[in-house]
Amino acid sequence: MRNVSASYDSKNLILKNVSMNVKRGTNYAIVGASGSGKSTLLKLMNGMMIPSSGVVLYNYQKPDLKNKEYKKSIAKIGYIPQTLGLVKNTSVLENVLIGALPRLSNFKSFFKMFPKEEIEKAHEVLDLVGLDTKSNRKVHMLSGGEKRRVAIARALMQKPDVLLADEIVSELDSVTAREVMDVIKDAQKKFKLTAIMIHHDMTLALEYANRVAVIQEGDKILEIGVDGDQIIDFQTGNLTQEEILEMYNEPEK
Amino acid sequence: MNQKNNLVIGAIIAIVVVMSYDVGVDPIAFVEGLPNLGIVLKEMTEFESEHWGTAFWAMLETIEMAFIGTILGVVISLPISIFAARNISNKYVYGPLRALLAATRTFPSILWAILFVIVVGLGPFAGILAITLYTIGFISKLQYESIEAIDYDPVEATTAIGLSKIQLIRYVIIPESAPHLLSQILYMFDYNVRQTSILGIVGAGGIGFYIINYIKFFEYGKAAVFMLVVLVTVLAIDWASVKIRDRYIMKAQHGQQVKPMKN
Numbered sequence: 001m002r003n004v005s006a007s008y009d010s011k012n013l014i015l016k017n018v019s020m021n022v023k024r025g026t027n028y029a030i031v032g033a034s035g036s037g038k039s040t041l042l043k044l045m046n047g048m049m050i051p052s053s054g055v056v057l058y059n060y061q062k063p064d065l066k067n068k069e070y071k072k073s074i075a076k077i078g079y080i081p082q083t084l085g086l087v088k089n090t091s092v093l094e095n096v097l098i099g100a101l102p103r104l105s106n107f108k109s110f111f112k113m114f115p116k117e118e119i120e121k122a123h124e125v126l127d128l129v130g131l132d133t134k135s136n137r138k139v140h141m142l143s144g145g146e147k148r149r150v151a152i153a154r155a156l157m158q159k160p161d162v163l164l165a166d167e168i169v170s171e172l173d174s175v176t177a178r179e180v181m182d183v184i185k186d187a188q189k190k191f192k193l194t195a196i197m198i199h200h201d202m203t204l205a206l207e208y209a210n211r212v213a214v215i216q217e218g219d220k221i222l223e224i225g226v227d228g229d230q231i232i233d234f235q236t237g238n239l240t241q242e243e244i245l246e247m248y249n250e251p252e253k
Numbered sequence: 254m255n256q257k258n259n260l261v262i263g264a265i266i267a268i269v270v271v272m273s274y275d276v277g278v279d280p281i282a283f284v285e286g287l288p289n290l291g292i293v294l295k296e297m298t299e300f301e302s303e304h305w306g307t308a309f310w311a312m313l314e315t316i317e318m319a320f321i322g323t324i325l326g327v328v329i330s331l332p333i334s335i336f337a338a339r340n341i342s343n344k345y346v347y348g349p350l351r352a353l354l355a356a357t358r359t360f361p362s363i364l365w366a367i368l369f370v371i372v373v374g375l376g377p378f379a380g381i382l383a384i385t386l387y388t389i390g391f392i393s394k395l396q397y398e399s400i401e402a403i404d405y406d407p408v409e410a411t412t413a414i415g416l417s418k419i420q421l422i423r424y425v426i427i428p429e430s431a432p433h434l435l436s437q438i439l440y441m442f443d444y445n446v447r448q449t450s451i452l453g454i455v456g457a458g459g460i461g462f463y464i465i466n467y468i469k470f471f472e473y474g475k476a477a478v479f480m481l482v483v484l485v486t487v488l489a490i491d492w493a494s495v496k497i498r499d500r501y502i503m504k505a506q507h508g509q510q511v512k513p514m515k516n
Binding site for chain 1: 409420425428
């Protein structure tokens with residue numbers, strides 16, 4: 001992603017000349033204040049938005065939802081929006097199977113003729129997120145943490161290379177948030193995913209990511225490297241978690 | 254109450270009076286004619302009980318017609334409503350389609366029944382066609398409105414997964430808009446039973462045929478039997494649809510039954 005600017009109304013730029021680079025296999029976290037352009041960054045990555053200037057490249061392709069060629073690649077990007085976007089009136093299993101639809105023909109999907117291995121795969125990912133016993137439950141009957149697990153399972157069902165998640169745990173209490181993050185961590189190890197996750201909370205980001213990017217007012221990205229207990233702020237050279245938290249964390253609401 | 258309100262109320266009363274004079278509202282005729290109503294009511298209480306059987310079978314035919322018409326209409330409405338929804342369809346498709354649907358709703362089903370009697374002849378089939386057409390106009394409208402009102406988040410999320418339009422409709426839009434469908438069908442069936450009860454007046458089958466004929470020949474006692482059967486049936490259907498709603502809709506959506514509000 002180089003020198004990218006983006007805006008929703010062609011007047012006010014949300015992102016101004018931002019550059020970043022995510023290596024394959026990294027566990028990347030993006031942190032920033034509300035309105036700093038975090039979600040926009042993710043939408044640029046999977047092609048839901050096109051940059052007004054600059055270039056976004058994913059696997060040497062420009063993400064663009066309207067481009068038919070790119071549609072094959074997008075099926076490989078697991079995307080979990082902040083609102084999760086689950087279909088509330090259908091079962092957990094059916095929501096997860098939506099992730100497999102890009103691999104299915106229109107005819108087969110219309111009559112819900114899923115191949116046996118896809119259904120097995122769905123149960124496998126549901127087992128991984130710990131929801132296989134509730135696969136027939138309607139989504140609107142689930143708790144907040146469980147809904148997030150369904151969204152994760154749906155994204156994993158896409159057999160993704162990359163997992164994009166927008167503030168997936170920010171509305172949860174810290175215990176449930178860590179449970180959900182652990183699920184993602186396990187999945188990431190198992191399927192060798194690159195994860196790019198937006199966080200509201202710097203503590204969580206430092207705990208789970210091995211690289212953290214802080215966006216400031218849409219025009220600066222500061223990067224922090226994390227390796228086990230070693231934390232390095234590439235800009236200031238600060239080394240301890242306390243110092244970094246003090247610098248970047250917003251006061252709690 | 255301020256002066257402006259008084260003026261508006263006064264104006265409305267004046268308009269009602271002028272219009273009543275124009276169309277010939279005559280309160281004196283109503284008062285003078287009241288004893289006639291007494292005679293009719295008195296004759297109506299003299300049930301001719303040998304007609305219960307006929308009334309029962311005529312009502313059954315009416316319910317059958319309403320049921321077939323409702324189901325056919327709903328089945329046809331579903332694809333139509335998708336093409337008529339502004340958030341899915343193209344404006345060159347939904348525009349004309351909506352105009353056509355509005356046209357089918359413009360005339361009450363009894364007018365359509367007259368038309369279909371001309372087309373397929375006297376009998377219940379003409380009535381079924383009329384009910385079907387009216388149901389299409391009505392349910393399509395209710396459905397495309399509920400499709401337009403669905404939550405946009407799942408649509409956005411699944412588009413980002415790369416779903417095709419058909420998959421989007423099948424897995425997101427239909428499930429999201431369906432919860433209201435059952436209650437719409439119940440309402441429509443209820444409405445159609447009442448409509449079908451009068452379609453017999455134009456010879457399109459059902460219990461209305463008997464009612465209108467007996468009234469024409471001043472046999473109020475016989476007509477009353479048939480009218481009573483209609484009344485009981487409509488009440489029964491109303492009661493049953495409340496039960497079905499409670500059982501399947503309220504429970505499915507809120508996980509509980511409707512309780513009276515406590516203050």
